[in-house]
Amino acid sequence: MDGIVANAQIPQNPLMIDPQKLPEQAAKVAQENAKYLKKLKARKPKKLDAVMTKLHNETFQKIDCLDCANCCKTTGPLFLPSDIKRISKRLKMKPTQFEATYLRIDEDNDKVLQQLPCPFLGADNHCSIYEDRPKACREFPHTDRPKFHQITAITAKNVAVCPAVFAMVERLKSELPL
Numbered sequence: 001m002d003g004i005v006a007n008a009q010i011p012q013n014p015l016m017i018d019p020q021k022l023p024e025q026a027a028k029v030a031q032e033n034a035k036y037l038k039k040l041k042a043r044k045p046k047k048l049d050a051v052m053t054k055l056h057n058e059t060f061q062k063i064d065c066l067d068c069a070n071c072c073k074t075t076g077p078l079f080l081p082s083d084i085k086r087i088s089k090r091l092k093m094k095p096t097q098f099e100a101t102y103l104r105i106d107e108d109n110d111k112v113l114q115q116l117p118c119p120f121l122g123a124d125n126h127c128s129i130y131e132d133r134p135k136a137c138r139e140f141p142h143t144d145r146p147k148f149h150q151i152t153a154i155t156a157k158n159v160a161v162c163p164a165v166f167a168m169v170e171r172l173k174s175e176l177p178l
């Protein structure tokens, strides 16, 4: 990225950011990230997926999702028909009953949670339906998926939700300057 310098306002170890303060910290780098991620999408660097896999693995070795659970508290997953079938079976509910109890249709016509934090999140940050959780939960925050350049828009949003994504994007800007 042209002329990127270390942002003195960002804590040295972004993984130490309190998830509740993440939106505030993310706002400070939002413009810079938008510019960088736009270039990333356009240029599709050959090394991108390899660099992201490394950053993803290194970051999640240092962060324990059970200390955070911010994604479960502040953004819910979308529920696919296969998720609804599997989870309602686990809960011994009819799929229609499960949907009426927990889900609503959002502005994109996706089935999402009626309420946040997620009703399946325990006080100890464990997921009570972990083995059967939605595909979107299993894949969040998507930072190890191939063709990472295709998900720059969602990554820009997730910087304000997930401390791991915040940290990865900060490192990506240094490791893959554009």
Ligand code: SF4
Pocket (backbone or CB within 6 Å): 071, 072, 076, 077, 118, 119, 120, 121, 122, 126, 127, 128, 129, 130, 133, 134, 137
């Ligand atoms: S289903 Fe489980 S993993 Fe998914 S948001 Fe709810 S608590 Fe989190």
Ligand code: SF4
Pocket (backbone or CB within 6 Å): 063, 064, 065, 066, 068, 069, 070, 071, 072, 140, 141, 161, 162, 163, 164, 165
């Ligand atoms: S995926 Fe990100 S937001 Fe969700 S619990 Fe883990 S570190 Fe927190």
